[in-house]
Amino acid sequence: IEFDRPDFPWLFTPARATATGQLRPWLCLVVVREQSGVSIAPASANSLPVLHIVDPAKPVDELPDLAECWAWAHSQVAALGTQTASVTAALGGATELSLSRLVCPRRLEPDTAYTACVVPIFELGRRAGLGATIADSEVTAGDALAPAWTITRAPPAPPAGPATVELPVYHQWRFRTGSVGDFESL
Secondary structure, eight states: OEESSTTGGGTTOOSOOOTTSOOOOSEEEEEEEOOTTEEEEOOOSSSOOEEEEOTTSOHHHHSOOGGGGGGGEEEEEOOSSSSHHHHHHHHHSOGGGEEEEEOOOOOOOTTOEEEEEEEEOBHHHHHHHTTOOOOHHHHTSTTTTOBSOOOBOOTTSOOBOOSOEEEEOSEEEEEEOOSSOOTTTO
């Protein structure tokens, strides 16, 4: 998914970049298989639409590991050169010269129906999108930057994560893959 603003994925990020310059975006794109246990409830008076992943679906099979989320968002600038002045001019110029993009790291299977959702990656953002009241003390608490979900894929142990997940959805769409046309064959 693309945004006109080149800074949009990081615009509301409450975290700092790591020592290596990796900055987590405040939202990400998830792509989940349409199956039993995956549903989206419509928005209510208090919440955004909600993506539910419950048994028999498994969040560990459907959601990416948020430890890598810094790599799934990027900006693109069409500048006349690589000098700082050219890039700055392009960023401050016509909106068609810059954009940002969210990608999902999931490998898509052929002939499969999916739902793509833009969701928050921080727990406080998840709770706010679900309509929960967030106290001021929670915003400044030590765990204020906790992830909205945790998936561990460290070998040799099998992947682990929560049994169910509820995520507010900022935007969604459905699609189906074909039998041919993946990047390798193109």
